[in-house]
Amino acid sequence: MSDYRRDFAAEIRSNKRKSVILFIGLPLLLMALCWVIGRTYDYGDFGLPVGFIVAVSVMLITYFLGDDIILGFTGAREATWESDQVLFNVVDEMRIAAGLPMPRVYVIDSFALNAFATGWSPDNAAVAVTRGLIEKLDRDELQGVIAHEMGHVANLDIRYALSLNDGRSNCTHRGRLPQNTLVRQRQNRPRIQQR
Amino acid sequence: MGFFIFLGIVVVIVLWVMSMYNGLVTLRNQVKGAWSQIDVQLKRRHDLIPNLVEVVKDYMSYEQETLEKVIKARNTAVSAQGPAAVSAAENQVTGALRQLFAVFENYPDLKANQNVMKLQEELTSTENKIAFARQYYNDTVMTYNTKQELFPANLFASGLGFKKEEYYQVPEEEKQNVKVDLR
Numbered sequence: 001m002s003d004y005r006r007d008f009a010a011e012i013r014s015n016k017r018k019s020v021i022l023f024i025g026l027p028l029l030l031m032a033l034c035w036v037i038g039r040t041y042d043y044g045d046f047g048l049p050v051g052f053i054v055a056v057s058v059m060l061i062t063y064f065l066g067d068d069i070i071l072g073f074t075g076a077r078e079a080t081w082e083s084d085q086v087l088f089n090v091v092d093e094m095r096i097a098a099g100l101p102m103p104r105v106y107v108i109d110s111f112a113l114n115a116f117a118t119g120w121s122p123d124n125a126a127v128a129v130t131r132g133l134i135e136k137l138d139r140d141e142l143q144g145v146i147a148h149e150m151g152h153v154a155n156l157d158i159r160y161a162l163s164l165n166d167g168r169s170n171c172t173h174r175g176r177l178p179q180n181t182l183v184r185q186r187q188n189r190p191r192i193q194q195r
Numbered sequence: 196m197g198f199f200i201f202l203g204i205v206v207v208i209v210l211w212v213m214s215m216y217n218g219l220v221t222l223r224n225q226v227k228g229a230w231s232q233i234d235v236q237l238k239r240r241h242d243l244i245p246n247l248v249e250v251v252k253d254y255m256s257y258e259q260e261t262l263e264k265v266i267k268a269r270n271t272a273v274s275a276q277g278p279a280a281v282s283a284a285e286n287q288v289t290g291a292l293r294q295l296f297a298v299f300e301n302y303p304d305l306k307a308n309q310n311v312m313k314l315q316e317e318l319t320s321t322e323n324k325i326a327f328a329r330q331y332y333n334d335t336v337m338t339y340n341t342k343q344e345l346f347p348a349n350l351f352a353s354g355l356g357f358k359k360e361e362y363y364q365v366p367e368e369e370k371q372n373v374k375v376d377l378r
Contacts, residue, residue, distance in 0.1 A: 085313060085316055085317075086316060086320075089316065089317070089320035089323075090320075092320070092324065093320060093323045093324050093327055094327075096232060096236075096324050096327045096328050096331060097327035097330060097331055098331070099225075099229065099331045099334070099335065
């Protein structure tokens with residue numbers, strides 16, 4: 001079945017499922033790795049409890065701090081209505097159109113044209129936009145970009161991306177973000193959006 | 196044995212009716228919430244208009260008529276009762292505001308005033324929010340109505356007290372083509 005025939009509900013279900021698999025699977029892999037390393041270097045099964053602690057902390061960090069880590073690495077600062085009226089209004093408009101709660105809004109001081117959404121669920125999502133994007137695009141164009149990001153929030157792509165990164169590739173990948181111009185991390189996205 | 200099979204079937208049916216009922220209640224509340232979103236934005240517009248008029252009236256002494264039209268439309272909308280009257284009145288407000296913003300172009304001083312620009316952006320945004328809130332309302336109504344009409348939910352829905360909601364309709368006068376006079 002070709003991907004574009006699937007509806008949104010199916011996409012959301014698939015993202016939820018994949019997120020759970022990745023969220024649990026990747027730390028388990030890490031745990032196994034610790035065990036194997038312990039065995040290799042004659043520590044017996046000592047690697048197993050160590051790996052367990054590592055895995056659990058990775059999960060906790062991803063769940064509670066994942067979005068903050070990403071936002072921190074990109075140097076994003078929280079925007080207010082006073083500082084960025086148009087951006088704030090546009091985000092508000094798009095979240096009304098999508099029937100979602102208002103996400104936190106961030107601005108990244110960079111000339112690059114980029115934007116991303118992050119968070120575990122629509123209730124605690126965040127949308128970040130570069131200063132370059134705000135200055136370069138007119139109101140309608142900005143609305144288009146934000147609509148796209150709200151799509152990631154509604155479809156739970158943000159959760160999928162967080163689970164996939166599990167606090168690791170976040171650091172390498174999202175940290176590099178402002179250098180890419182409007183090219184988003186394609187490997188982080190479900191196939192339907194690539195086309 | 197037969198009794199247990201019968202019991203199993205009854206339990207499955209009861210569980211299914213329960214989940215359908217809960218789903219419909221959730222949707223009904225979503226429809227209500229979506230409707231109140233529209234009201235929130237309309238209220239916001241009512242609050243913004245006097246501020247804007249207050250700020251621009253010194254600049255626009257020759258446009259008293261346009262300003263009065265905006266205020267009058269706004270006051271009519273505030274006191275309007277019932278969905279049809281509200282809808283008609285709000286459309287008057289939209290039209291009057293558009294006219295006012297068009298006149299803005301003749302006053303460069305206005306464009307230099309930060310306060311005016313902020314208020315204009317706020318009103319433009321509120322205008323958009325009203326439109327998007329209406330669109331979202333219609334989306335939820337569609338989901339709610341469809342869920343009631345689908346078999347086999349349609350056998351139970353009306354019996355359990357669910358009614359189909361009405362869509363927000365664009366008033367007739369707004370459907371007319373815009374006449375552009377280029378002479």
